[in-house]
Amino acid sequence: MGRKLFGTDGVRGRANSHPMTAEMALAIGAAAGRYFRRDRDGVHRVVIGKDTRLSGYMFENALTAGLTSTGMSVLLLGPVPTPAVGLLTPSMRADLGIMISASHNPSQDNGIKFFGPDGFKLSDDAEAQIEAMVASGVDVAPADEIGRARRIDDGRFRYQERVKSTLPQGLSLDRMKVVVDCANGAAYRAAPEVLWELGATVIPVGVSPNGENINHDCGSTKPRIAAETVVAHGADVGICLDGDADRVMIIDETGTVADGDQIMALMAARWAEEQRLRDGVLVATVMSNLGLERFLDARGLRLERTAVGDRYVVEAMRRGGWNLGGEQSGHIVMTDYATTGDGLMAGLQFLAAMVKSGKRASELARNFEPVPQMLKNVRFAADRAPLEVASVQKAIAAAEADLKGNGRLLIRKSGTEPLIRVMAESEDQDLLDRVVNDVVASVEAVI
Known part of the structure; x- marks a missing residue:
């Protein structure tokens, strides 16, 4: 099943541009809520954390609306590290954990990361099913089954205590x-x-x-x-x-x-x-x-x-x-x-x-x-596919041939940004410079 919303780490993009809009966040929240509720009865919870981006307020509210519309009760942690969401999802007996963050990206970007009830990130298959539900729409809960939302004030402190416990006993800083x-x-x-x-x-x-x-x-x-x-x-x-x-x-x-x-x-x-x-x-x-x-x-x-x-x-x-x-x-x-x-x-x-x-x-x-390593990034328009162009493929093949036995080449499309990443390793610095620059030039020529 093809995926258009989800990358290597959830959904990510520039705030207020597709797919990171309030409308899409609401739809993603509703789909995730329906996916984790499905036919199961009882109370269903989701914990939501965020980083400090201005757009976090918008996405927090939109996700909460979508989730509660399908009967999920939302526990809002406020600003906490991503691993805190992974920790608190099973600790608070939640069906789902969500982190609103674009990690190391600039403030204009944001993202939505998902954790399952075991605290681990969702599988590709689960994300694909949620994405399919976003596309098809979901049935909302009856009026008397709409979920509740409330702030959790001690989530950060729970996480901090867990972090401190990982320092070997008896050690002091x-x-x-x-x-x-x-x-x-x-x-x-x-x-x-x-x-x-x-x-x-x-x-x-x-x-x-x-x-x-x-x-x-x-x-x-x-x-x-x-x-x-x-x-x-x-x-x-x-x-x-x-x-x-x-x-x-x-x-x-x-x-x-x-x-x-x-x-x-x-x-x-x-x-x-x-x-x-x-x-x-x-x-x-x-x-x-x-x-x-x-x-x-x-x-x-x-x-x-x-x-x-x-x-x-x-x-x-x-x-x-x-x-x-x-x-x-x-x-x-x-x-x-x-x-x-x-x-x-x-x-x-x-x-x-x-x-x-x-x-x-x-x-x-x-x-x-x-080993000497060189990494260069080439930004491209989201609707382009430069790695599929014959001239780029030819340049990559030539670089791989040059490096054979003398290093390695890795070309990939970023899963979090519209970038082509060109990385190579070789103890021959001149060869390293040449092959990376040749591949970068071929990509730039077609974008």
Whole structure:
């Protein structure tokens, strides 16, 4: 079944433009409500969280209207990190969890992410069925069965207690000075409070959301200010989150940024030493650096690769019974603790490694030498299909032939933005530059 609304992480787009309109959110809410109620009797609940975007109010109200029209009772959490919705959906015995967020995207964008009653993101099949119901329309509930909506005031605090419980017992962050960049997003209260309550001296960045500054020159995709703050304050480490706090980048005491691959390398090695890494397997996507794979191989561990998207990482982890995975972009998934990527939890794991080992962040954040990697994005009109054009396919085939035995090439359409992502790896820098630029030029020529 084809999908037009759902991408790799729910429905996403520019606010007040298709598909992210109030009318569509109402229809999606009604379809999701009908899908999860279907023929089952009894009380049906949905929890809704959001980040700090101005359009979040509009989508929160529209989704609530659609959901209650089909008899779902709505529990509104307000601004909370995405992993809080994954945690609270089963905790509050809800049939469905919804997060209103476009993650690391600019404030003009927004999105709708879905979690099932087990707290995990919905499968492709479930999303396809909901999308089909949006297209066909749904039957609303009788007047006496319309759902109710109410605010939940302690959702953030429940989440914070869960996060704190993941720090190994007996460990304290006393005497640690930590910069935390919350991207003016969903964790602007939760992250500084958790770190302070665990004993750290906290220097907050990006904790003044105004509806329009989420991810603006801050957060995991733009860590420059956080890195400068670490150096200026002589901090031990920086934790850099994105707008919905499901991603993290670590900044060492010199201001150097470590991506998700380096964080996963550290955690996989330490968990394996502690006999916590199930089957010696780390799950990551095709975007992860070849250097990570070599690092694991040298320790008798295995990298299991998936398609891009943290949901596909989680699906592979659940199928294989594995407990650690993530993405180079900073999604770190620890199914012992959470159902989705959690930047704050992953940051705590890094701090725990610092405390246990007595090592500086710079000693723990550089675990392998990355193979040179180049990624370029090409924006295109949503109604175009540049990868289907013969000249582009020819350029891709030529690049693959050039890289054979000397690297790898990955071309994909983003599931969250109208972008073609061109990524290649090779230890031959000249070859790397040439093949990426040739493919990018061929795509730009047809758009």
